[in-house]
Amino acid sequence: MWNYSKMLQYPINIKEKNPKLARWIISQYGGPDGEINASLNYLSQRFAMPDQRSKAVLNDIGTEELSHLEMVGTIVHQLTRDATMEEINNAGLQAYYTDHGIDVYPQSAGGLPQTSISVSAKGDPIANLQNDMAAEQKARATYEKLIDLSKDDKEVMDVLRYLRAREVVHFQRFGEALRNVQDLLMEKRCYSMSNTSSTNNSNLMQQTSNN
Amino acid sequence: MYYNCVTSRDNSNMNKAELMNQLQSYAFAINDLILYLDTHPNDETALELHNNYANEYRKMYEEYERRFGPLSIYCPCNSFRWIASPWPWEGGNA
């Protein structure tokens, strides 16, 4: 289960509204490389991982991404709250305003709603963890683009830099988890070959799931 | 943010925002250490750091709740204060 604490992972107090910036930043809320997508990736993959380390990494990073989801939602909310109709028009937010008002809706910067087509759980520990490393790189790259777009907004940029740094740490941890799974599968393969037992993949997975 | 973490400090002179800032610093360090320990479970130095920070965090969390109201639904309260303070996205941590 999850426990909610009434606090943000990193302080956010944006004083200047800027609805236009919110229009791009919302991509990290509900875009293809956004926080809810990352969280669903990891939390979905954790159930059938073959080793304790990758289960833990997926569980704990999947949890941290939920804190980031709240942070990105907070940025979008604080950038749009009290926006006038003129500001909404000038920011090109008419379509968004029509469907969602000033709610924070999970969609990409281009307006595509969040979809689980972009969530990845492949039933293969190596493929999953390599996907997750790529997901972290894509999230980092997205934050860098958002940092470029918010150069004149120091308060927003500070938070985006923090979030970017977390993606780098996550990438590192997934790389370590991947190496552990690879070592484990290698050991099992050697073991099963020396015992002349079946080396087919489903047996391999059954053996590794006990680890 | 690790540099904000000093063990066994007296927080009683801190105001709400300062104590929250401490809490966030410790929560950050603890989370980061846990991710590291997930893939380095035998690192004694990291484990000791985690242990120190987690002990401080618990104390500080309770102190914050005692002085400024509940941070979680598990906080025992005589009156219902959960909805009294603003939410984090409304600047409730400031």
Ligand SMILES: [Fe+2]
């Ligand atoms: Fe991440």
